[in-house]
Amino acid sequence: MQASNEIYGVMAEFDSPNSLLEAAKKARAAGYRKMDAYSPFPIEEVCEEIMPEDTGVPRIVLICGLLGASSGFIFQAIGEFLDYPFNIGGRPIAITNWPAMIPITFECGILCAAFGAVFGMLALNGLPMPYHPVFNVPRFERASQDAFFLCIESVDPLFDRGRTSQFLRGLSPLQVSEVAH
Amino acid sequence: MAQAQPIRTAPQPDTGETYLLPGETYTSISSVIGDVPLTAPLKTPRAWFLGFGVAFALLMVFLVSVSWLFIRGVGIWGINIPVGWGMDIINFVWWIGIGHAGTLISAILLLLNQGWRNSINRFAEAMTLFAVACAGQYPILHLGRPWLFYWLFPFPNTHGMWPNFRSPLDWDVFAISTYATVSLLFWLVGLVPDFATLRDRSSNPLVKRIYGFAAVGWRGSARHWHRYEMASLLLAGISTPLVVSVHSIISLDFAVAQVPGWQVTVFPPYFVAGAVFAGFAMVLLLMIPVRAFYGFQSYITIRHLDVMAKVMLATGMLVVYGYFMEVFASLYSSSKYEQYLLYNRLSGPSAWAYYGLLFCNAVAIQPLWFRRVRQNIPALMVISAIVSVGMWLERYVIIVISLQRDFLPSSWAMYIPTVWDWSLYLGTFGLFFTLTFIFIRVLPMINIFEIRLLLHQETERAHRNEAAHGHGHDHGHGHDHGHTPNPAAAD
Numbered sequence: 068m069q070a071s072n073e074i075y076g077v078m079a080e081f082d083s084p085n086s087l088l089e090a091a092k093k094a095r096a097a098g099y100r101k102m103d104a105y106s107p108f109p110i111e112e113v114c115e116e117i118m119p120e121d122t123g124v125p126r127i128v129l130i131c132g133l134l135g136a137s138s139g140f141i142f143q144a145i146g147e148f149l150d151y152p153f154n155i156g157g158r159p160i161a162i163t164n165w166p167a168m169i170p171i172t173f174e175c176g177i178l179c180a181a182f183g184a185v186f187g188m189l190a191l192n193g194l195p196m197p198y199h200p201v202f203n204v205p206r207f208e209r210a211s212q213d214a215f216f217l218c219i220e221s222v223d224p225l226f227d228r229g230r231t232s233q234f235l236r237g238l239s240p241l242q243v244s245e246v247a248h
Numbered sequence: 249m250a251q252a253q254p255i256r257t258a259p260q261p262d263t264g265e266t267y268l269l270p271g272e273t274y275t276s277i278s279s280v281i282g283d284v285p286l287t288a289p290l291k292t293p294r295a296w297f298l299g300f301g302v303a304f305a306l307l308m309v310f311l312v313s314v315s316w317l318f319i320r321g322v323g324i325w326g327i328n329i330p331v332g333w334g335m336d337i338i339n340f341v342w343w344i345g346i347g348h349a350g351t352l353i354s355a356i357l358l359l360l361n362q363g364w365r366n367s368i369n370r371f372a373e374a375m376t377l378f379a380v381a382c383a384g385q386y387p388i389l390h391l392g393r394p395w396l397f398y399w400l401f402p403f404p405n406t407h408g409m410w411p412n413f414r415s416p417l418d419w420d421v422f423a424i425s426t427y428a429t430v431s432l433l434f435w436l437v438g439l440v441p442d443f444a445t446l447r448d449r450s451s452n453p454l455v456k457r458i459y460g461f462a463a464v465g466w467r468g469s470a471r472h473w474h475r476y477e478m479a480s481l482l483l484a485g486i487s488t489p490l491v492v493s494v495h496s497i498i499s500l501d502f503a504v505a506q507v508p509g510w511q512v513t514v515f516p517p518y519f520v521a522g523a524v525f526a527g528f529a530m531v532l533l534l535m536i537p538v539r540a541f542y543g544f545q546s547y548i549t550i551r552h553l554d555v556m557a558k559v560m561l562a563t564g565m566l567v568v569y570g571y572f573m574e575v576f577a578s579l580y581s582s583s584k585y586e587q588y589l590l591y592n593r594l595s596g597p598s599a600w601a602y603y604g605l606l607f608c609n610a611v612a613i614q615p616l617w618f619r620r621v622r623q624n625i626p627a628l629m630v631i632s633a634i635v636s637v638g639m640w641l642e643r644y645v646i647i648v649i650s651l652q653r654d655f656l657p658s659s660w661a662m663y664i665p666t667v668w669d670w671s672l673y674l675g676t677f678g679l680f681f682t683l684t685f686i687f688i689r690v691l692p693m694i695n696i697f698e699i700r701l702l703l704h705q706e707t708e709r710a711h712r713n714e715a716a717h718g719h720g721h722d723h724g725h726g727h728d729h730g731h732t733p734n735p736a737a738a739d
Contacts, residue, residue, distance in 0.1 A: 084704055091470075107274060107445070108700040109473035117470040124478040132486070146402060146410035155412055167414035170497055174422040177490045181430040181483060185437055188479035192472045195464035202467065208448035210468045211441070212282075213274035 075200035075248050076102075076220035077232050078207075079240035084110050087215035090238040091116040094219060097234060101223035105201065105216040107209075127187035128180050135179025140165075140172040200246050218246060272546055274700050278445055281694045284542060286450050295541065296689060303681035310675025313668055314389065322392055324668040331651040331663035336390040338643040339673050341498060342526065343383035343680075344424070345519075345639065347431070348491055349527020350376025354434060355487035358480070363705060364555060366698035367547045371538070372531050373435045374693070378683040379530075380428045382676040387420070389672070416500040423497040430490055434483050437476075440466050441697040495520045502646065508585040509593075509650035512577045518570030525563035525609070526639035528556050529632040536625055538688065547694055550623050557622040560635065564613040567642075571610065585655060592653050593645065597662060601644050608638025 081087045084106065091104055091113050104113045144162060147153075152160040158167065189195070201207060201218060210216055217240075219231050228245070235243045317324060327334040350372035357365040388397045400421045402410055411418045443463035450456045466472070496516035503515040512518075532553065539548045578590040593602040612634040615621040622628070653660045687693065 104470035105468045106470065106473070107278070107468060108441075108697045108704065109477050110470070110704070111477075114470045114474040114477070118474050122475045122478045124475050125482060128479075128482045128486075142402065143413040147413055151408060151410050153412075155414070158414055164414065170416075170419040170493070170500075171413055171422045173493060174419075174426040174490075177486050177493075178426045178429060180486050181433050184479045184482045184486070185433045188437075188475045189464070191475050192469075194466065194472070197460075197465050199465060199467055207467075211444040211448045211466070212278040 073248075074221055074228065075246040076218045076223075076226070077228070077235055077243060078201065078204045078216055078218040078246050079235040079238060079243045080206060081215040081217065081238075081240050084113070084215060086239070087217060088112050088116070090217050090235075090240070093238055094217065094234075098225050099219050099223050099231075101220040101226070103218050103220070105207070105210040105218065107211055107213060107215075123191050124184060124188050127191075128183045131183025131187070132176045132180030136172050136176030139175025140168060142175075143168045143171055200248050203247050204244055206242070272703055274703065277547075277699050277703065278449065278696060281544075281547070281692050281696050281699070282442075282445050282449050284688070285446060285690050285692055286455065288452075292689065293541075296685065300682070300685040300689075303678055303685050306674055306678025307682045308678070309671055310678050313672040313675050314385075316668060317389060317672070318394070322390065324666060326663055326665040326669055328661050328663065330654055330659055330661055331648060333390075333647050333651065334663055335665050335669040335673060336386040338640065338647055339676065340383050340386035340390075341519075341643045341647075342640050343379045343386075343676065344498065345495065345523035345526045346530045346636075347376040347379035347383065347427075347527065348495060348520070348523035349531050350374070350379075351427075351431060351487055351491040352524050352527065353531070354438075355484040355491065358484040359488060363702050364552055366695055366702045367549075367552055368531065368535060368556075368694075369698070370435075370438060370691075370695040371535060371693050372527075373431065373438070374684065374687045374691075375527075375531060375534060376431050377428070377435060378680050378687075379527075380424070380431065381683065382680050384424060384428065385676060385679070387424075416497060416504050419497045420501060423494045427490060427494045430483070430487055434480075434487060437480065437483065438695060438698075439691065440464060441468065441476075442692045442695065444468065445696050446692065492520055495523045507650050507654055508583070508589040509574070509578070509646065511586075512574055514570055514573040514577070518567065518573070521563045521566035521570065522639060522642060525560060525567050526636060528560040528563065529635035529639070532556055532560070532628055532632040533636065534684070536629055538693065542688075542693075544694065547699055553625070553628060554619065554622045557616050557628060557631075560632070561613055561616040564609060564616075564635070568610045571606070588653070589650060593649055596649065596653065598645075598649050598652065601641050601649065605638055605641040605645055608634045608641060612638070 079090065081090055087104055087106060088110065091102075094102055095116050102117060104110075104117050106113065147164075147168070148160055148162065154160060158164050201216075204216070206214060207216065217235070217238075219226060219235065221228075225231075232243055232245070325334060325336070327336075350369075353365050353372040354369040354376075357369075388394050391397055399405075400411055400418065402413075411421070440463060443459050444466040446459040447456055447463050450459060496519065499515035499519035502510040503512060505511070535548060535556075536553070539545060575590060578586040581587065593599065612631055615627065616631065621631075648663050652663055
């Protein structure tokens with residue numbers, strides 16, 4: 068057993084989405100959990116293998132949307148009925164006139180939900196993150212173009228520097244390399 | 249999140265046709281599209297400089313028109329009483345309508361799982377943003393004191409007053425600003441993985457840094473993609489009702505008023521259909537030259553143009569239905585003002601606009617029923633240009649003809665746009681095309697990662713077909729499986 072915390076993990080490169088998927092399946096079957104795949108486009112099946120759990124984004128969007136809509140409504144009600152009641156066009160100066168406040172309520176909800184979707188996604192992904200160990204891997208610049216990578220991280224309980232590399236070599240990759248911190 | 253994923257990639261009825269030309273690989277996609285923004289500044293094609301120069305000159309026309317407006321006020325325009333909403337509001341509605349096609353392509357077609365949208369969504373979304381930027385100028389300039397435009401927003405102020413939240417004009421403020429913000433967010437999110445591609449492909453250290461900064465450290469991790477796809481799907485989901493709400497609210501600016509011709513209940517859906525109609529015409533007008541110039545025929549195929557023409561025809565027919573409903577509403581209203589409006593449209597002083605609109609939006613699109621026309625590029629260009637004019641005339645008819653002769657003949661007046669009305673309109677074209685030219689120069693104008701995804705899906709589909717054929721027939725046949733490197737993988 069070699070010390071494993073000196074490196075970030077072991078990375079294998081594959082030539083096609085299908086071989087990456089095969090590798091991810093085999094790695095999962097072998098018991099690895101702390102792993103990640105890197106691909107130039109989203110491959111749904113690989114995402115399912117790597118991260119079967121909930122993404123967390125929908126909850127954030129729902130909460131943000133509801134917060135936005137309700138605060139938009141309350142804000143209008145304060146302005147129209149409490150702070151500065153003003154008779155315009157004979158409309159009732161009371162909450163009974165709520166339908167006229169729906170368009171802005173809706174837009175506020177949408178606006179907050181969109182911010183929630185974008186910034187929630189970025190926050191859950193830990194972005195922006197200018198430096199990451201995987202950028203040290205040779206040929207990793209192809210991961211945004213035409214190459215497919217699978218990385219088993221050293222924090223995985225089953226990780227063993229030698230044996231994990233051996234395991235990845237058995238999946239017929241193009242290359243296997245260690246990822247320095 | 250598992251339940252949402254199949255929405256995007258559920259198997260489609262297989263028509264046997266592809267939206268990608270064979271022979272493309274992940275590498276070729278990245279380099280062909282990605283190298284346009286990475287070209288060294290001095291190697292920019294001359295035609296780009298020419299186009300940008302013309303657009304920039306028009307932008308200066310905009311600057312002059314706005315400066316003169318600030319100096320002299322809205323009196324330089326042709327507006328009067330009763331026609332207080334002249335070309336500013338016509339152009340506002342026209343531009344914002346053009347923008348709607350972008351959201352339709354990026355959001356609604358994503359939800360409907362139309363893979364062909366991947367080739368055109370980035371461009372269409374950019375068009376949305378720039379059109380909204382142009383549209384946004386008009387209501388502000390039309391305020392009379394444009395420097396006080398922030399009074400439209402609720403903010404703590406010494407007047408102790410609030411905007412009237414129960415007025416369609418204030419709904420407009422919220423709808424347009426929300427629409428602009430959400431469109432920008434959606435567009436920027438879509439750009440992040442492509443920024444990473446540009447970062448990794450550029451050899452110039454400065455360019456690498458700029459794109460690297462914009463890529464926020466994107467590394468294509470499967471966990472990231474998973475959340476990213478979820479966020480895109482949700483953004484599409486919330487943009488869909490948003491885009492419908494925006495043009496509906498704009499139509500309520502009219503429909504809530506009592507002016508004859510404006511009080512029609514069909515207005516919201518009719519306006520939304522008209523917006524999509526005008527927008528698709530503009531997408532075609534812009535896309536066809538860009539596609540030819542940059543050689544993107546493999547990504548924006550003739551089938552894309554065909555489908556866009558179909559959408560244009562369908563929304564155009566919805567708009568024609570709206571015209572019938574308007575006629576019906578005025579005949580059935582038993583209001584003499586509404587009935588007079590129809591007479592005024594058909595034989596009043598601005599009847600040319602009404603007949604022009606009927607020709608452009610109802611007659612000129614009929615050839616699109618034929619595939620030969622839909623796949624004929626010059627014909628599409630001509631029809632799209634006619635539709636763009638027609639949709640402008642539609643807003644002219646709705647706004648100007650109704651206001652010119654409202655209730656009391658003693659208050660009737662003609663509306664004649666002045667040279668400043670036209671120069672401002674021309675100037676917003678300058679703004680639009682300047683932004684467009686900058687966009688096609690510095691950003692990938694086709695969504696690279698989605699084209700890779702499309703290639704992956706097409707390859708998978710070819711595998712499935714091969715497997716199905718393998719079961720059905722004993723021996724092979726010369727079927728086109730151009731990009732199937734490994735048929736054995738199908739199972």
